[in-house]
Amino acid sequence: MARVAVLKTSPETVISDYKRVMELVEYKDHLPQGNRTILKLNLSWTLYYPACSTPPWQLDGVLNCLSQEGYKDILGVENQTVVTHPWKGAYYNKWLPLLKRYGIPFQPLTDVKWVEYKVKSEMMAMDEIFGEVWIPEIFMDSNIIHFPTMKTHGHTTTTGAIKNAFGGLIPKYRHHAHKKIHEVLVDLLSIQKEIHPGILAVTDGCVCGDGAGPRTMKPYTGNIILASDDQVAVDAVAARIMGFKPMDIEYIKMGHDKGLGVGDIDQIEILGMDEKQFNSLNFNFHTKRSPVVRWDQRLRKKTMHVKWLHNLLFNSPIFKTFIFASEYYHDHLWYPLTGKKKIKQFKKTIWGGLFDRYEYGEFPDYEEVKEWDPY
Numbered sequence: 356m357a358r359v360a361v362l363k364t365s366p367e368t369v370i371s372d373y374k375r376v377m378e379l380v381e382y383k384d385h386l387p388q389g390n391r392t393i394l395k396l397n398l399s400w401t402l403y404y405p406a407c408s409t410p411p412w413q414l415d416g417v418l419n420c421l422s423q424e425g426y427k428d429i430l431g432v433e434n435q436t437v438v439t440h441p442w443k444g445a446y447y448n449k450w451l452p453l454l455k456r457y458g459i460p461f462q463p464l465t466d467v468k469w470v471e472y473k474v475k476s477e478m479m480a481m482d483e484i485f486g487e488v489w490i491p492e493i494f495m496d497s498n499i500i501h502f503p504t505m506k507t508h509g510h511t512t513t514t515g516a517i518k519n520a521f522g523g524l525i526p527k528y529r530h531h532a533h534k535k536i537h538e539v540l541v542d543l544l545s546i547q548k549e550i551h552p553g554i555l556a557v558t559d560g561c562v563c564g565d566g567a568g569p570r571t572m573k574p575y576t577g578n579i580i581l582a583s584d585d586q587v588a589v590d591a592v593a594a595r596i597m598g599f600k601p602m603d604i605e606y607i608k609m610g611h612d613k614g615l616g617v618g619d620i621d622q623i624e625i626l627g628m629d630e631k632q633f634n635s636l637n638f639n640f641h642t643k644r645s646p647v648v649r650w651d652q653r654l655r656k657k658t659m660h661v662k663w664l665h666n667l668l669f670n671s672p673i674f675k676t677f678i679f680a681s682e683y684y685h686d687h688l689w690y691p692l693t694g695k696k697k698i699k700q701f702k703k704t705i706w707g708g709l710f711d712r713y714e715y716g717e718f719p720d721y722e723e724v725k726e727w728d729p730y
Contacts, residue, residue: 356617356622356623356624357583357585357587357588357616357617357622357623357624358380358583358584358585358588358623358624358626359380359581359582359583359585359588359589359592359623359624359625359626360376360377360379360380360581360582360583360625360626360627361376361579361580361581361592361596361625361626361627361628361633361636362375362376362379362579362580362581362627362628363578363579363628364561364578364579364580365578365705366412366561366705366706366708366709369412369416369561369580369709370412370415370416370419371416372416372580373412373413373415373416373417373419373420373557373580374416374419374420374423375627376557376580376581376582376627377417377420377555377557377582378420379582379626379627380555380582380583380584380626382420382555382582382584383424385498385553385554385555385584386426386498386500386553386555387498387552387553388424388425388426388427390428390496390497390498390552390553391428391429391430391493391496391497391498392421392426392428392429392430392497392498392499392500392553393430393432393493393494393497393498393499393500393523394414394417394418394429394430394431394432394459394500394502395432395433395499395500395501395502395519395520395522395523396408396409396414396431396432396433396445396450396502397409397433397501397502397503397504397519397522398433398439398441398444398445398448398522399438399439399569399570400438400439400444400569400570400685401438401439401440401443401444401447402447402686402690402694403447403448403698404570404572404690404694404697404698405562405564405574405697405698405701405706405707405710406504406505406506406562406563406564406572406574406575407504407506407564407569407570407572408444408448408504409448409450409502409503409504409559410448410504410559410561410562410706410710411448411449411450411453411710411713412559412561412709412710412713413502413504413557413559413561413580414431414450414453414454414502415453415713416580417500417502417557418453418454418457418459419457422457429457429459430459430460430462430493430497431450431454431459431460431461431462432461432462432463432464432467432491432493432523433445433461433463433464433522434463434464434465434522434523434526435463435464435465436522436529437530437678437681438570438681438682438685441461441463441464441465442463442719442721443719445461445719446715446716446718446719447715449710449713449714449715449716451715451716451719452713452714452715452716453713455716462493463721464491464523464526467491467492467493468491468492468493469489469490469491469492469526470489470490470491470492470495471487471488471489472488472489472490472546472550473488474488474542474545474546474549475549476542476545476546476548476549478542478545479535479538479539479541479542479609480532480534480535480538480539480542481539481542481543481546483535484531484532484534484535484539485525485528485531485532488524488546489525489526490524490546490550491523491524494523494524494550494551495550496550496551496552497551497552498551498552498553498554498555499523499547499551499553499554499555500554500555500556500557501516501519501520501554501555501556501557501586502519502557502559503515503516503518503519503556503558503559504558504559504560504562504563504564505558505559505560505563505564505577505579505581505593505596505597506563506564506565506568506569506572507564507565507566507567507568507569507572507597507640507641507642507643508568508569508642509567509568509569509642509643509644509645509648509649510533510536510648511536511537511540511604511605511606512594512599512604512642513590513593513594513597513599513604513642514568514569515556515558515586515589515590515593515594516556516558516583516586516589516590517540517541517543517544517586517587517590517606517607517610518540518606519556520540520543520544520546520547521539521540521543524543524546524547525539525543530651530674533651534659536606537605537606537609538609540606540610541606541609541610541613541615544586544587544610544615544616545613545615547586548615553584554584554586555582555583555584556581556582556583556584556585556586556589556590557580557581557582558580558581558582558589558593559580560577560578560579560580560581560593560596561576561577561578561579561580561706562574562575562576562577562701562704562706563575563576563577563579563597563638563640565597565638565640565641566640566641566642566643567642567643567644567645567648568642570645570685571645571685571689571693571694573697574697574700574701575638575640576704576705576706577596577638579596579636581593585616585617586610586616587607587610587611587615587616587617587618588616588617588618588623590606590607590618591607591611591617591618591619591620591623592620592623592625594607595620595636596636596637596638597638597640598637598638598639598640598641599640601618601619601620602618602619645684645689646684647680647681647684647685651677
């Protein structure tokens with residue numbers, strides 16, 4: 356039986372609560388100290404928006420726990436996508452001063468060595484979509500801790516620990532995975548189990564995202580944190596708390612059916628609260644699709660069987676016009692007109708007050724990796 360720890364928390368206790376939620380799932384048994392430990396942070400938007408990316412208290416709580424137990428070889432990482440920039444995102448989400456305080460380097464995956472990996476497991480979609488599987492060399496034989504937030508997603512209903520690997524194990528051109536996104540996520544779960552000796556997921560639901568995720572969401576105060584060594588199970592429990600039936604979500608059911616984790620709530624032991632308290636949790640979320648996600652799905656579906664047209668739209672410079680449209684909508688329309696109003700409201704909440712108490716630090720001095728083309 357899988358085990359998932361679920362705790363109620365508050366800004367006053369969240370750092371110690373993260374230590375407790377990790378101890379409940381006996382995290383030291385899943386993260387051998389003799390290995391490097393990768394912190395796979397979650398950056399869904401370069402700009403700051405509540406529940407969108409790993410919040411500073413989540414990183415602070417986990418690092419506080421690891422430092423107390425003497426973990427030494429730790430590395431924080433994130434990739435670059437068509438909508439994110441790792442250095443800028445690390446600044447706007449206030450990760451850099453925390454990493455510096457704990458003596459942890461931050462390493463964008465744009466300038467590490469990627470190596471071809473021969474997958475032992477049977478792939479559902481990765482071979483068809485990408486042909487070869489490439490992974491960061493530093494991931495091999497390293498523990499990994501995932502830092503997802505609890506939120507909806509227009510492509511996958513919910514997103515969490517499993518999808519967090521999407522930003523670590525696919526170097527470029529990740530948008531092609533949208534054709535078979537659920538299958539790709541399960542493939543990535545199989546790859547993780549082959550390359551990582553230890554896996555832990557620590558999910559933040561202090562502030563959650565409802566609606567048109569993973570960016571243009573309505574922030575929701577959840578006051579919840581979760582942890583598990585089973586990524587399917589922690590995503591299933593998070594989905595249940597958000598108000599969904601986990602086994603109705605394709606990537607969770609596929610992962611369960613393939614034996615890569617447990618998605619059936621009845622087969623998961625909940626730690627940290629009693630059954631009655633857990634069953635009372637229902638955030639009643641509803642997944643919506645932003646205009647960008649809606650049009651992406653329409654165009655991919657309608658052109659999937661017209662190869663020349665599909666390649667023209669998604670494998671040629673024409674695709675960059677879609678990226679421009681997405682960036683313009685999110686960064687220059689929705690964010691200033693709607694997002695900033697929601698952030699202003701969020702800043703009046705208890706978690707908004709905690710976010711303000713963390714520092715941005717100095718804007719990072721970095722060099723662009725010009726040959727990195729995420730399109």
